Amino acid sequence: MKAVHFGAGNIGRGFVGLLLHEGGYELVFSDVAAPLVDAINAVDSYTVHEVGDAARDTVVTGFRAINSAEHPDEVIEEVASANVVTTAVGPTILRFVAPHIVAGLALRDPSSPPLQVMACENAINATDVLRDLMKESAGDAWEALTARVVFANTAVDRIVPAQPEGGGVDVTVEPFYEWAIERPPFGDEPPVIPGAHFVEDLAPYIERKLFTVNTGHATTAYFGAQAGMDTIAAALADEAIAARVAATLEETSALLEAKHGLDPADLASYRATILGRFRNVALPDTVWRVGRQPLRKLSRHERFVGPAAEAAERGLSVDALVAAIGALLAFDDGEDPQAVDLQRMLREQDAASFTAAATGLEPQHPLFAKVVTVVEARQAEIGAG
Ligand SMILES: NC(=O)C1=CN([C@@H]2O[C@H](COP(=O)(O)OP(=O)(O)OC[C@H]3O[C@@H](n4cnc5c(N)ncnc54)[C@H](O)[C@@H]3O)[C@@H](O)[C@H]2O)C=CC1
Ligand SMILES: O=P(O)(O)OC[C@H]1O[C@](O)(CO)[C@@H](O)[C@@H]1O
Known part of the structure; x- marks a missing residue:
């Protein structure tokens, strides 16, 4: 074979x-x-x-x-x-x-x-x-x-x-x-x-994986990078970042429970396992690798906007996911072409145009205005918009 x-x-x-x-x-x-x-x-x-x-x-x-x-x-x-x-x-x-x-x-x-x-x-x-x-x-x-x-x-x-x-x-x-x-x-x-x-x-498996492992990993990377940390293990050792990651994954778990009927106790144990994996200090994994290609990760069906859009449509909480998107917007790695494009787009476009282009959300979508808020905050920080 x-x-x-x-x-x-x-x-x-x-x-x-x-x-x-x-x-x-x-x-x-x-x-x-x-x-x-x-x-x-x-x-x-x-x-x-x-x-x-x-x-x-x-x-x-x-x-x-x-x-x-x-x-x-x-x-x-x-x-x-x-x-x-x-x-x-x-x-x-x-x-x-x-x-x-x-x-x-x-x-x-x-x-x-x-x-x-x-x-x-x-x-x-x-x-x-x-x-x-x-x-x-x-x-x-x-x-x-x-x-x-x-x-x-x-x-x-x-x-x-x-x-x-x-x-x-x-x-x-x-x-x-x-x-x-x-x-x-x-x-x-x-x-x-x-x-x-x-x-x-496969649907429940791939969504459980992408919206827990990948959402959680990327959230750790973006908050870690924003706080000036280099590795994933160091970022998650910070209590404030760990709390933000946990809150983000509670939101994606609530969606997975509502959408696929997954058991909340199983989801909690899955979250605990993956957070333990991220904390592995023997693994030389950086926030720059895990945060790579932020525009791909911000796109419509990816690990942030994908679950947040569906959660918002169901009236579930999305505050932590939106905060994680805010941290993604601050990802500024000169060696990552998508991060360079992201920062350029934030400087050149108004908040609504950027949100539509980067996330693929329709302006009337319940998530749209929430994302615009964090885009505006990032633009204020860099003196753009
Ligand atoms: N590294 C990880 O922990 C995980 C990665 N993935 C996924 O696996 C995929 C690859 O990720 P990595 O292995 O980390 O990246 P990588 O950059 O280490 O490997 C990608 C490889 O593809 C090669 N390549 C590029 N263009 C090609 C072409 N036209 N034909 C053949 N090979 C080509 C590159 O030279 C490189 O060796 C991605 O979709 C990633 O999301 C999934 C789960 C875990
Ligand atoms: O190209 P991406 O989507 O960042 O893939 C790498 C991700 O996949 C993972 O392996 C999780 O399975 C993480 O290491 C990493 O966050």
């Missing part, structure tokens, strides 16, 4: 690749970073080092890497004969890998079992997004290819911080992980990934 995984970065090597290896797949990484591809091909094995309580090391073998920018044909051939394709490239990069998967499907023997495609990105239904991009890329050829592929959405959860420069191929990760995968698209033949768990309906 063979898996082609696009994106040999942190989560690619430290989580998805590891679990595919443990499932017995021969692993082909595809990436565009030449030094990374060379480094992977220079070793026969790499180690995933867990840090924190109950940590262990796991050795991954049986892999190779292809530079898809230089050798797209090689990647396409691998896809044509693979059993599984996964991605961990970032939601905005999916459009660049879609044509390679389409070309692989076109070369695929039509009598082979369907290729099983799963996008492992932090976004709601990222695999559906990838499928739509593939359809767009294939044009009229799409109809003939659909019998050769199945698509399943997934929710991936493991904190894999940025790895030190020149640190080689090994990866440092937290011990916790969870990979939930939609079961129905596979019919009788789901992929063999022992560490994953297959679910009938």
